[in-house]
Amino acid sequence: MKNTVQEGWESYKKQVMNPEASKEQEQTMEETFYGGALWMFGMMMGIDDDLSTETFVQILRGIKDEFRRFSEKKMPSTEHGKSSDRESMI
Numbered sequence: 001m002k003n004t005v006q007e008g009w010e011s012y013k014k015q016v017m018n019p020e021a022s023k024e025q026e027q028t029m030e031e032t033f034y035g036g037a038l039w040m041f042g043m044m045m046g047i048d049d050d051l052s053t054e055t056f057v058q059i060l061r062g063i064k065d066e067f068r069r070f071s072e073k074k075m076p077s078t079e080h081g082k083s084s085d086r087e088s089m090i
Helices: 005-016 023-045 053-074 084-089
Strands: none
Touching: 005 023
16 A cells, blocks of 8 residues: 555556656646545545444445446456456555
8 A cells, every 4th residue: 555645646657657658648647646636535534523433434445346346447357357457556
C-alpha cells in the first residue's frame, strides 16, 4: 500500500502510462489522478463520525467493490484469473 498520493501517482504512472506519452498527456493524467484522489478524500471525510464500525466497513467494501468492477471492465483478467496490475491498484 502506498502511503502518499504522490507514491500512488508514481506507481499508477508506471503501470498504465505509455512511456512515449507527451508531457501534456502526463500532466493531464496527473491532474486527473489527483482530482480523483481529492474526490475520494472528500467522500471519506464526509462520512458521519457517528457510524458504527460495521457500517463504515460496509461503506469501504462497497467502494472497493466499485473499484474492482471498474478495473475488471477496463483491465480484463489474465489467463490465471487475476491481473497483477489490477490487483495492486485495488
